[in-house]
Amino acid sequence: MMDENDPLDAESLDLPPSRELSEASALLAYAAPERRPPERLKSLILSALHAPEAPSRFKRWAAPAMAVAATALAAVFLMRTPDDGASLVAVSGEVMIDGRAASAGVAIEPDSVIAVSADGEAVVRFARRAGFSLTRGGRASLIRDESGAVVVKLSDGWLLSAVKTGAAYSVTTAHSRISALGTDFIVKARDERAYVCICHGRIGLEGDFPVTTLASEHHGAAAEPLYRSGLEAGVEGHADEDIDRLRSLTGLGR
């Protein structure tokens, strides 16, 4: 049952196939200190048992995006959106809103918390002006900022965003704030680091460095200010097809 290339399996050790060897290899797991996972994880898993599995079309789309691991703990993202309501337009895997399983079509009120499972996705639309896809065990909450605008605070996972030209849009991390006008971009955060790819368009960047405007015609960004701020740039875990799909699902068009 071990992988063919496993350095511990019989074949790679020039030994005849041996169930005993495979079983002994599995027993090595006992050499790791046993750890009881947090209780909330069991609750999460149990609540996901009856969630519908992703359709194959989604799986094909998700594969490249999922290929690069991404979790975030410390970074905070804020997305300014028009104050005209948000709704969940597509769901895959387990998606919870305020701790309850959510399905496509439900409205998302300010102060709601959206959470997706490791293999899940939540696609959210803001009245055809902006949309995002939250994946990789992502967690986000819709809040109002000091000016009263509805914002999204993302604390975990990947956020792929598409924005209609002219719509205000910003992302804030612990060390930087990214404002976009008519831009599609993806952001990933991990601890205090973050990754940004401007898929197409222009962003404004603020942080522990001079305010900068960055632009890219096709996946990229002027890397220097991003690196200075602890951000990284470049294409990772997404493709044009992902943007096209997100725009289609959120009714943004090109």
Place this chain on the structure above:
Amino acid sequence: MAEEADCLARIARGRDESAFSRFYDLQAPLLFGLACRILAREDEAEEVLQEVMLKVWREADRYDSARGSARAWLVTMTRSRCLDRLRRRATRQRREQSDPETVDRAPDDSLMAVEEMVQAEARVAVRQALDALPEPQRRALEEAFFGGLTHAEIAAKTGEPLGTVKTRVRLGMQKLAETLKAHL
């Protein structure tokens, strides 16, 4: 192991949630400990455990006892996912240092049902068996199992000839299989 096999069968037959819950209680500490040891990140270990357990729920009927034990099936799934993540980390050159607090917690003493005692005995036996191996063999096994390193990568890391590394792993595995026969 009889109880876990029974749970798996009940999950496969009728998607029995109580069986799944019990199966989780029995296996999660082992798999989570393994994932924490390999990944050294609790958040990623949680993701792996979630993936594995949901796969068990959805694909329990695909488990074939003729090919190996349920434990081997679970450990293989968990380890493969962890090693995939390690490789992706290496690709990004962001491999992080192990947090000792994530790997050095003692087992919870409340788990003392028969099945847990069997696992506890296996744990002790594995540790004793590993301790009984010559240091180079034990280290090679741990590099391969927890580090996901190939024979060539272990050789490069230790500066030993590839053949020597392979021999150490082979001898170590054969001794382990022999010593742990009662637990296989």
